[in-house]
Amino acid sequence: MITFSLNGQSIEVDAAPDTPLLWVVRDHLKMKGTKFGCGMGLCGACSMLIDGNSSRTCITPISSVAGKDVVTIEGIGDQQTLSILQEAWVEAGVPQCGYCQSGQIISATALLKQNPNPSDDDINNAMSGNICRCGTYPNIKKAIKQAAS
Ligand code: FES
Numbered sequence: 001m002i003t004f005s006l007n008g009q010s011i012e013v014d015a016a017p018d019t020p021l022l023w024v025v026r027d028h029l030k031m032k033g034t035k036f037g038c039g040m041g042l043c044g045a046c047s048m049l050i051d052g053n054s055s056r057t058c059i060t061p062i063s064s065v066a067g068k069d070v071v072t073i074e075g076i077g078d079q080q081t082l083s084i085l086q087e088a089w090v091e092a093g094v095p096q097c098g099y100c101q102s103g104q105i106i107s108a109t110a111l112l113k114q115n116p117n118p119s120d121d122d123i124n125n126a127m128s129g130n131i132c133r134c135g136t137y138p139n140i141k142k143a144i145k146q147a148a149s
Contacts, residue, residue, distance in 0.1 A: 004065045007075030016062040017063035022046045025061045025072060033073040033102050037131070039121045044130030048072050056129075058107035062095035076109055085109055088147040094132035108144050117148055 001012045006029070015024050025031050034057065035047030042046040048057045049071040052081070077083035080140070082090070085108055095101045111118055111126035118126065123141050132140070 002062050002066050004067060006071045007071055010147060014060065015062050017018040018054055018061045019059040021048065021050075021062050021065055021070065025057070029109060031072055031074055031141070035099055035102060037100070037103075042131075043100070044103045044107060045100050047106040047130065049110055052113060054107040054126075054129075055128075056113065071106075076105060085112060085147040088143040090128065092139045092143040094127055094136050094139040094143050096136055100130060100132045104132065104136075108140070108147075111144065112148060118144065 001016055002017070003010060003012045005011075006025070010031070012059045013024055013028055015028060022034060022036060025034055026036070026147055035044035035045040036058060041056040046056055046058040046087065047054045049069075050060070050065060051068050051127075064138070077086055086105060089095075089101075089105060091126065107127055107130050115122055115126075120141070123144050127137075127140060127144075
């Protein structure tokens with residue numbers, strides 16, 4: 001059994017230690033908000049917060065999160081209320097196909113927690129690991145800046 005905090009609740013899972021966190025969350029816990037893209041740690045679609053840092057969970061073994069604090073897109077804001085960043089995201093009309101967006105919002109959330117007033121370079125650096133095939137990068141930056149203001 002592996003115990004960790006998921007979206008503020010302590011949970012125990014029975015999974016092989018090398019099972020990626022992404023599959024524990026999607027398949028064992030049936031939370032489908034976090035997406036699978038490349039499976040190789042390259043695209044950022046699978047990002048979750050682990051102890052506040054945006055992390056690629058397709059290459060994160062579940063054993064490595066024992067005792068840690070994991071937050072998925074379902075844990076950003078709450079069930080009734082969007083976070084300030086999510087509100088800015090909606091207002092800026094960021095998504096096109098939407099597939100990468102949960103990972104984008106997770107990375108942007110980590111950025112704003114660590115740097116509440118990021119420069120363009122800060123945003124580019126923090127978001128460079130999250131790929132968007134639709135090219136929504138200008139609107140992502142706009143939403144982050146609006147949430148920061
Ligand atoms: Fe994990 Fe692409 S699915 S980085």
